[in-house]
Amino acid sequence: GQQVMQIPQYQHVQEGEDFTTYCNSSTTLSNIQWYKQRPGGHPVFLIQLVKSGEVKKQKRLTFQFGEAKKNSSLHITATQTTDVGTYFCAGYTGKLIFGQGTTLQVKP
Amino acid sequence: EAGVTQSPTHLIKTRGQQVTLRCSPISxxxxxxxxxxxxxxxLQFLLWYDEGEERNRGNFPPRFSGRQFPNYSSELNVNALELEDSALYLCASSDGTSDVKNIQYFGAGTRLSVL
Structure with a gap:
């Protein structure tokens, strides 16, 4: 069945360093979404990418959707302690399939 | 606008008991x-309801079941609780299932502890 793989599972960075998480789907996606779950919280929608090769930015966060619409990445520039949490990608092809998430720890 | 609401927030049960969790979607x-x-x-996908019908089910045993009511609220029932059912149960709602209108909005969850 359709799978969405996300790497790495965990990432520890020093505050100020950059961070990237990658998402790969076994099938072509209609769209890809990114969610953030703070420790003790629930997933919160960040962004949706629909077009092939699309790039969107939210302040220090840059989201990319691959040309083949099968992969995506989230890049955080100059991480801050407020970036701590688990980032999930979710690919849509008639139903939304979540990746396993990447948990980001930021050392001050 | 009210978000997705879930009840109860916390629940403690013992093995073998049954539990019902409730969810009200965004209007x-x-x-x-x-x-x-x-x-x-x-996140392990359990169930998807749309317009009162079960649309998809994850890889969980039949003792996990649910339903959606005419007002679109939903219940999740878990029978014969096992220790490994201890988890945060999250409900999400979306305003559609088209290629664009499928963003999910999550509730705060119900924390279930099985002793």
Missing amino acids: GHTSVYWYQQALGLG
């Missing part, structure tokens, strides 16, 4: 999704 949303999130783990 106007017709799809409701249930997920299980064990401590430190990802």
